[in-house]
Amino acid sequence: MPIDFSTLPLRELRKGRGLAWDPHAIDLAKDREDWIALDPVSQVFLLRQVVGFLIGERGVTHDLAPLQQALRREKGRMEEEMYLTQQLYEESTHVEFFQRWMNEVLPGKLGTDIPFPPGQGRFFTEILPAAMNALAEDPSPEAQMRAAVTYHQIIEGVLAEIGYAIFYACLDKDGILPGLRQGIRFIQQDESRHIAFGTYLAQRLIHEHPELEAVFEREMEALREETVGSTDGFFSHCDDAEPFGLKQAPFRKLAEDLYRRRIRSVLRGGLVEA
Numbered sequence: 001m002p003i004d005f006s007t008l009p010l011r012e013l014r015k016g017r018g019l020a021w022d023p024h025a026i027d028l029a030k031d032r033e034d035w036i037a038l039d040p041v042s043q044v045f046l047l048r049q050v051v052g053f054l055i056g057e058r059g060v061t062h063d064l065a066p067l068q069q070a071l072r073r074e075k076g077r078m079e080e081e082m083y084l085t086q087q088l089y090e091e092s093t094h095v096e097f098f099q100r101w102m103n104e105v106l107p108g109k110l111g112t113d114i115p116f117p118p119g120q121g122r123f124f125t126e127i128l129p130a131a132m133n134a135l136a137e138d139p140s141p142e143a144q145m146r147a148a149v150t151y152h153q154i155i156e157g158v159l160a161e162i163g164y165a166i167f168y169a170c171l172d173k174d175g176i177l178p179g180l181r182q183g184i185r186f187i188q189q190d191e192s193r194h195i196a197f198g199t200y201l202a203q204r205l206i207h208e209h210p211e212l213e214a215v216f217e218r219e220m221e222a223l224r225e226e227t228v229g230s231t232d233g234f235f236s237h238c239d240d241a242e243p244f245g246l247k248q249a250p251f252r253k254l255a256e257d258l259y260r261r262r263i264r265s266v267l268r269g270g271l272v273e274a
């Protein structure tokens with residue numbers, strides 16, 4: 001079977017190729033100056049975001065392959081396998097960016113000269129690996145749906161989007177850390193294609209197995225509280241301090257909005273693209 005260039009996975013793959021970026025080409029000189037000038041509360045708050053993203057990007061890079069293997073076991077999924085190859089490459093790029101930023105901007109080594117910030121949640125230590133590793137034993141469409149909900153809808157579609165909003169809120173007011181800002185923007189662009197693919201996959205699964213609509217709804221509901229409540233963790237160490245003048249409430253509201261938007265996007269019927 002020739003591959004079909006008109007499918008969403010291959011159209012997104014071409015788009016992604018045109019938008020490829022080099023995580024080593026971003027200028028971080030001003031970031032180093034800006035970081036030193038930040039107050040300690042702001043530094044810990046931002047470091048928590050950066051470390052959270054580094055852990056998250058490592059997690060999604062490490063845990064994506066079982067989905068590709070599950071599709072590989074079926075016949076006729078070449079376009080989706082090809083898209084996931086690009087997604088894996090892009091997730092690797094994101095890991096490189098955050099690691100490089102930490103290596104070159106922080107005035108010392110994390111864990112040695114600079115204490116690790118408080119950890120966040122169990123999405124990358126438990127929830128994501130469990131959903132993805134399950135595919136090795138059970139590559140069924142139902143297990144694929146559980147993986148796609150956790151990976152593409154919850155982690156990429158809600159948690160990461162809250163993270164970008166927090167970054168922009170911290171950085172844009174005073175125009176600080178332009179290298180970090182640039183990398184985050186590139187990553188958000190990549191992630192919007194990943195979410196589009198995940199939405200396509202969930203819709204394709206429902207189209208072929210209508211009973212999986214209930215699985216999609218059940219999985220989303222099972223992760224709702226932890227997803228919407230994830231913003232608690234971002235602010236829990238701040239006590240009364242408001243780093244960058246930020247309060248938690250708008251981000252919790254954003255989490256609720258994003259969560260509902262993901263459900264609407266998948267369930268709006270038919271094989272809807274992006």
Ligand SMILES: [Fe+2]
Pocket residue numbers: 057060090091094187191
């Ligand atoms: Fe990523």
Ligand SMILES: [Fe+2]
Pocket residue numbers: 060091156190191194
């Ligand atoms: Fe992604």
